Amino acid sequence: MLSEKQEIRTYILQNLNSYKLDDKLKHETRLYTQLFNCQLWQDASTVAVTMSMDNELNTQPIIDMAINVGKKVFIPRVSKKDLLWFDYSKNRLSKSNFGILEPNQEENLAHSLNEIDLMIVPGVAFTPDNYRVGYGAGFFDRVLSEYSKDTISLVLPPQLIDNFSRNQWDMPVKNMLT
Structure with a gap:
């Protein structure tokens, strides 16, 4: 029997996979504009962001803009049950077991959360009160x-849900752009 979160993931991922490319690009552009104009972005000198998968909001334009305006960009790599944060470098990425591009740098080069x-927090589905359903491994709930x-999430229209049954470890993001 599937859990509620598994059913939400399946439903949302199917919607994202069938999302019309023109609509996705239009919504992504609007979300990038909102992000780049928001005070949180403007005040940050370091930005953490994941490398996106095909059906997710494309994070490469965020990375490129951050670099162009002089921000440091950190991207995560899974290490056991934690995420380690490394300087973004196109030349030092390889596909993980999850199919995501991750840094392949030495662990002693990882940056601390502080x-x-x-x-910029990813997710599969988001509620109006900033809770998220991720991919199920709990990495970002532990980080949050x-x-x-x-923290901020950029949410495409197919990712919005009304609610879900939360567990004690479910953590909201502080800000959401829709």
């Missing part, structure tokens, strides 16, 4: 429970 000014600075 070095990140703004974290430890990270006290600004």
Whole structure:
């Protein structure tokens, strides 16, 4: 029997996979504009962001803009049950077991969470009160429970849901752009 979150993931991912490319590009552009104009972005000198998968909001334009305006960009790599944060470098990425591009740098080069000014948090589905359903491994819920600075998620229309049954470890993001 599938859990509610598994059913939500399946439903939303199917919607994202059938999302018309023109609509997706239009909504992505609008979300980028909102992000780049928001005070959180403008005040941050370091930004953490994941490398997106095909059906997700494309994060490469965010990375490119951050670099163009002089921000440091950190991207995560899964290490056991944690995320480690590394400087973004196109030349030092390889596909993980999850199919995501991740840094392949030495662990001693990882940055601490307190070095990140703004974290752009991914997810599969989002509620109006900023809770998210991720891919089910709990990586970002653990990070969000430890990270006290600004967080934001960029949410495409097919990712919005009314609600879901939450567990004690489910953590909201502080800000959402829709």
